[in-house]
Amino acid sequence: MTAYRYYTATSLDGFLADEHDSLDWLLSQPTGEHSILPYGEFIAGIGAIITGRTTFDWVLAHDGVVDGAWVFTQLTFLFTHRGLDAPREGVTVVSGPPAGHRAAIEAAAAGRDVWIVGGGDLAAECARSGMLDEIFVSIAPVTLGAGRPLLGGRFDLELREHGTNGALLEVRFAVLGERT
Numbered sequence: 001m002t003a004y005r006y007y008t009a010t011s012l013d014g015f016l017a018d019e020h021d022s023l024d025w026l027l028s029q030p031t032g033e034h035s036i037l038p039y040g041e042f043i044a045g046i047g048a049i050i051t052g053r054t055t056f057d058w059v060l061a062h063d064g065v066v067d068g069a070w071v072f073t074q075l076t077f078l079f080t081h082r083g084l085d086a087p088r089e090g091v092t093v094v095s096g097p098p099a100g101h102r103a104a105i106e107a108a109a110a111g112r113d114v115w116i117v118g119g120g121d122l123a124a125e126c127a128r129s130g131m132l133d134e135i136f137v138s139i140a141p142v143t144l145g146a147g148r149p150l151l152g153g154r155f156d157l158e159l160r161e162h163g164t165n166g167a168l169l170e171v172r173f174a175v176l177g178e179r180t
């Protein structure tokens with residue numbers, strides 16, 4: 001069965017990025033040789049990707065484009081109210097509640113999992129629709145004071161696993177449901 005997984009990194013005070021969408025505070029952290037969930041292992045199990053517009057634009061601007069394609073090879077569902085300048089292979093532009101696109105997302109995933117790349121409000125929208133099973137977060141030893149929130153809502157989680165990777169604390173949670 002397809003699982004929805006939010007694999008991300010945060011500052012200790014719960015921000016995905018600072019208010020200028022910078023990730024310098026994260027990218028400057030030393031990582032180690034070991035992770036409880038190495039990226040290569042994680043991405044091998046992913047069949048489709050969900051992303052918000054700010055994250056999508058950030059990745060294009062910073063990681064660049066690989067052979068004219070979205071940097072991720074998996075089929076990508078881009079949530080935005082704005083169109084793209086030109087169609088991109090493998091990218092489907094959608095809007096509105098994630099639940100309305102669930103069938104298409106799971107068809108694209110073809111039995112593998114879905115990576116919710118971010119941001120935090122979209123991940124929360126997914127969670128409220130029952131489309132968030134797991135959060136894997138790398139916590140950087142820094143506070144930012146303000147920025148883009150990790151998760152825009154109130155949810156009960158259950159600790160499943162934790163470890164360290166260089167300067168980062170890695171934690172894996174199961175999402176139990178919305179907190180009323």
Ligand SMILES: NC(=O)c1ccc[n+]([C@@H]2O[C@H](COP(=O)([O-])OP(=O)(O)OC[C@H]3O[C@@H](n4cnc5c(N)ncnc54)[C@H](OP(=O)(O)O)[C@@H]3O)[C@@H](O)[C@H]2O)c1
Nearest residue numbers: 009017021052053054055058079080081095096118119148
């Ligand atoms: N630390 C990490 O590992 C990590 C991971 C992921 C992201 N990031 C960073 O964190 C920041 C996240 O940015 P963000 O908080 O602005 O979140 P985002 O989800 O990337 O972008 C938010 C935008 O996506 C569109 N959107 C979201 N949900 C939608 C929906 N249901 N229907 C239609 N459009 C929807 C809207 O854009 P429009 O209305 O303008 O179209 C909204 O303003 C970025 O800087 C990103 O690079 C960091």
